[in-house]
Amino acid sequence: MCQLLGMNCNVPTDICFSFEGFSARGGKTDDHSDGWGIAFFEGKGCRLFIDPKPSISSPIAEVVRCYPIHSNHVIAHIRKATQGEIALENCHPFRRELWGKYWVFAHNGDLPDFHPQCMGFYHAVGKTDSERAFCLILETLRQRFPEGQPNVKELYLTLREITDLISIYGTFNYLLSEGEHFFAHCSTKLSYIVRQAPFAAAHLIDQDVTVDFQELTTPSDRVAVISTTPLTDNEVWTQIQPGELLVFQDGLPLKFT
Numbered sequence: 001m002c003q004l005l006g007m008n009c010n011v012p013t014d015i016c017f018s019f020e021g022f023s024a025r026g027g028k029t030d031d032h033s034d035g036w037g038i039a040f041f042e043g044k045g046c047r048l049f050i051d052p053k054p055s056i057s058s059p060i061a062e063v064v065r066c067y068p069i070h071s072n073h074v075i076a077h078i079r080k081a082t083q084g085e086i087a088l089e090n091c092h093p094f095r096r097e098l099w100g101k102y103w104v105f106a107h108n109g110d111l112p113d114f115h116p117q118c119m120g121f122y123h124a125v126g127k128t129d130s131e132r133a134f135c136l137i138l139e140t141l142r143q144r145f146p147e148g149q150p151n152v153k154e155l156y157l158t159l160r161e162i163t164d165l166i167s168i169y170g171t172f173n174y175l176l177s178e179g180e181h182f183f184a185h186c187s188t189k190l191s192y193i194v195r196q197a198p199f200a201a202a203h204l205i206d207q208d209v210t211v212d213f214q215e216l217t218t219p220s221d222r223v224a225v226i227s228t229t230p231l232t233d234n235e236v237w238t239q240i241q242p243g244e245l246l247v248f249q250d251g252l253p254l255k256f257t
Contacts, residue, residue, distance in 0.1 A: 002092070002108040004190065005038075005076040006175040006226035008182040010250035012042075012070035013223050017211045019076065020065055021204035021231045026055030026078040029206040035091040036061060038076040039104040040069050041179035046102040050091035073177045077106035082129075089126035093175075094134050096122060098142060099149045101178045105134040108228055109171030109187055130174075133166050137176070152181055152247065156256045159183060160245050167243075175226065182248040184226050186240035191230050193237045194251060196222040202232045222251030 005022045007015050019038070026036050036058065037050035047069065055061045055078055077092035092106040107130035114129045121142060122135035140162050141155075149155065159176070163185050166172055173190050176183040184190060195202075197220075199213035226248070230237040240246060246253045 002080050003078040003228045004106055004108045004173060004175050004226070005074075005228075005231075006177075006182065006184060007071070007074040007223065008177075008226075008248035008251055009072055009221070009223040011221055012072055013221070014068035014070050015074045015076070016065060016068055017202070017204070017209070018225055018227075018231055020209055021206040022076060022078065022227065023055040023061050023065060024206035026058075026061075028056040034086045035079040035088075036077060037091045037093050037106070038064055038074065039093045039095060040071040041073040041102070041104075041177065042069075042071055044101070044179070046095060046104060046179065048093065048095050048104070050088060050093075052086050052088050052091055073179055073182050075104050075106050075175045075177060077108075082110040085127065087126065090128050090131075092130060094131050096134070096138055098138050098178070099145075101149070101180075103138060103176065103178045105137070105174060105176045106130075107133060108173040108189075111166065111169040111172065114166070114169040129169075133172070133174075136166065137162050149178075152249075153256045155181070156183075156245070156247050163245055173228070182224075183245065184240065184248065185245045186242055188242060189228055190226065190240045191228075191237040192224055192226040192240060192246075192248075192253065193230070193232075193235055194222065194224045194253070196251065201234070203234045204231060205233045206231070224248050224251045224253065
């Protein structure tokens with residue numbers, strides 16, 4: 001299976017610490033070596049870096065590890081291929097436009113026999129089940145709300161419906177954002193932590209690196225980090241329940257019913 005990493009916060013924040021440990025799983029501490037990618041939202045813009053090389057040895061990943069890009073929404077992915085060859089077009093995250101916004105999506109899992117027909121406006125470029133699922137999500141939203149983006153509750157409930165339909169085909173852990181809201185769905189394995197005052201030191205599992213967040217934050221900062229498995233060994237992470245869809249805003253998880 002692939003690995004997911006996400007960040008949602010109330011002030012622009014860099015992901016260097018989390019990405020340091022996460023990227024080690026792409027060929028050093030784990031065998032997810034079939035490519036990687038990361039997307040940063042900055043206002044209406046979105047920086048996207050993808051590479052079919054393992055993240056532990058990718059020169060582009062080294063830039064990301066060292067360059068403190070600040071963002072309120074970040075989605076990263078390390079790939080272990082199940083469908084589609086090792087190629088740039090099959091690397092996550094995937095990015096498309098809807099309602100005048102960039103949408104970014106990354107998937108962990110496998111959806112055997114998932115071949116939706118009549119996709120309409122959106123078409124997959126690569127050969128992954130993940131990109132096909134993303135296209136179906138956006139096509140459904142586009143058709144359901146032709147006048148523009150609905151409020152967050154309507155959006156959540158529609159995503160819940162689409163997610164349940166796609167999940168029938170297999171494992172469907174994913175992260176999705178349009179730069180305003182951040183959605184995380186757990187099919188089998190996904191955890192999160194909310195860091196806020198009083199801040200403390202955190203130590204990575206995959207690298208011998210410790211950061212004292214009290215030295216890098218203000219009392220009003222709040223950051224949610226979402227990962228396939230916990231990135232640190234001295235903090236308490238919350239396991240998202242299988243079948244649960246959360247939406248994060250300003251570093252806090254919300255759930256609509």
